[in-house]
Amino acid sequence: MEKLIGLKKVKTAVFISGTGSNLENLIKFSKIKKSPISIDLILSNTNEAKGLKYSNQYIIKKKIFDFKDIKSTEKNIQILIKKDNIKLICLAGFMKILSANFIKKFNGKIINIHPSLLPKYKGLNTHKRAINNKDKFAGCTVHYVTAKLDSGKIIMQKKIKISAKDNSTSLAKKVRNLEHKLYSAAIMKIFS
Numbered sequence: 001m002e003k004l005i006g007l008k009k010v011k012t013a014v015f016i017s018g019t020g021s022n023l024e025n026l027i028k029f030s031k032i033k034k035s036p037i038s039i040d041l042i043l044s045n046t047n048e049a050k051g052l053k054y055s056n057q058y059i060i061k062k063k064i065f066d067f068k069d070i071k072s073t074e075k076n077i078q079i080l081i082k083k084d085n086i087k088l089i090c091l092a093g094f095m096k097i098l099s100a101n102f103i104k105k106f107n108g109k110i111i112n113i114h115p116s117l118l119p120k121y122k123g124l125n126t127h128k129r130a131i132n133n134k135d136k137f138a139g140c141t142v143h144y145v146t147a148k149l150d151s152g153k154i155i156m157q158k159k160i161k162i163s164a165k166d167n168s169t170s171l172a173k174k175v176r177n178l179e180h181k182l183y184s185a186a187i188m189k190i191f192s
């Protein structure tokens with residue numbers, strides 16, 4: 001990732017489909033002086049994403065694309081991103097798979113947070129799988145996005161112990177709290 005020039009923050013879009021707790025944490029992080037990014041766009045594939053409320057709360061532009069026609073949707077997203085001078089895309093619970101072509105256009109500029117210790121448990125239901133496998137640790141990973149799902153270069157990981165009392169709900173909660181610390185730390189790392 002290119003170095004920060006002067007004091008200008010890197011314009012960033014966050015793509016969401018759900019609650020947006022990672023989005024809110026990234027917004028809070030972006031407001032800290034030492035943060036290398038500003039959040040300038042919230043993008044979702046559904047107007048039912050709860051996290052869209054942060055657009056009003058923090059006065060950030062939001063856009064919803066239905067992704068019915070992926071090709072034209074991605075073309076429109078590219079136009080928007082270019083117009084708004086967005087240089088970093090953070091996926092945060094975004095449930096659509098971006099095309100290889102789109103990813104190539106923004107090569108090295110799209111990052112994702114995933115609720116497992118990748119390369120373990122790519123895809124969904126990560127906590128259930130970790131518990132069923134009697135893993136001792138769970139965690140989360142921030143990685144670059146490539147055309148292969150959850151397989152790009154790892155930027156940072158954090159792990160926690162799975163306790164005997166944990167079920168997938170309690171573990172999801174613990175990991176989510178960890179994610180909130182990890183995403184901003186990983187962004188600091190890529191700009192350092």
Ligand code: GRF
Nearest residue numbers: 019020021022093113114115
């Ligand atoms: C997080 O667990 C993230 O790792 C996964 O989707 C979830 C999104 O949570 N990719 P939130 O919408 O940020 O609360």
